[in-house]
Amino acid sequence: MSDISDFETRISAALDRIRKAAERGAAMPDAPAAPQTTDTADLEALRSQLDEERAANAQLEERVKLLKQRQDGKLSELEASVEANRKRAAGMDRELQRLRQVNADLRDINEQLRKAVEAGVSEPHLVNKAMMAELEALRATRAADAAEMDAILGELRPIIEQEAEEDAAG
Numbered sequence: 001m002s003d004i005s006d007f008e009t010r011i012s013a014a015l016d017r018i019r020k021a022a023e024r025g026a027a028m029p030d031a032p033a034a035p036q037t038t039d040t041a042d043l044e045a046l047r048s049q050l051d052e053e054r055a056a057n058a059q060l061e062e063r064v065k066l067l068k069q070r071q072d073g074k075l076s077e078l079e080a081s082v083e084a085n086r087k088r089a090a091g092m093d094r095e096l097q098r099l100r101q102v103n104a105d106l107r108d109i110n111e112q113l114r115k116a117v118e119a120g121v122s123e124p125h126l127v128n129k130a131m132m133a134e135l136e137a138l139r140a141t142r143a144a145d146a147a148e149m150d151a152i153l154g155e156l157r158p159i160i161e162q163e164a165e166e167d168a169a170g
Contacts, residue, residue, distance in 0.1 A: 004060055011053040018046045081158075088151045095144040102140040106133040 021043050109130045116123040 007056050007060060014046060014049045014053055021046060084154060088154050092147040092151055095147040099140040099144045102137045106137045109133045
């Protein structure tokens with residue numbers, strides 16, 4: 001950024017010199033031929049400096065443009081990462097809600113089965129319901145674990161890829 005300030009200062013100084021030279025030329029229309037040659041030489045030097053400053057300014061503008069493009073690219077990457085994390089979190093939340101519901105159903109069926117055993121009544125359909133609820137609870141637990149592993153792998157994948165790139169490069 002100090003380069004930009006230096007260039008701006010140099011450009012401003014060059015423009016001031018050009019303006020002063022132009023004012024001197026306009027203020028003295030009847031000036032002798034010899035001083036005009038000196039003014040012409042000064043004017044040419046100032047034009048040369050102005051062209052150099054314009055070239056430097058164009059280079060700086062190109063650098064700023066490249067930096068903006070890089071920044072926009074990084075911003076897009078971050079936004080994509082945030083969206084992927086939101087999707088993973090939503091998936092984990094769905095699986096956890098399902099797990100909670102299945103476990104609540106399992107507790108309810110086990111309570112019914114317990115009451116039937118206390119009453120001395122054999123209820124085969126309650127045993128079947130309890131077995132089905134337990135299987136569903138195991139499936140829900142597995143799905144929640146899988147969602148959690150996906151979230152962990154999603155966080156580790158960029159780190160692993162970066163290390164692999166560094167190993168390949170160096």
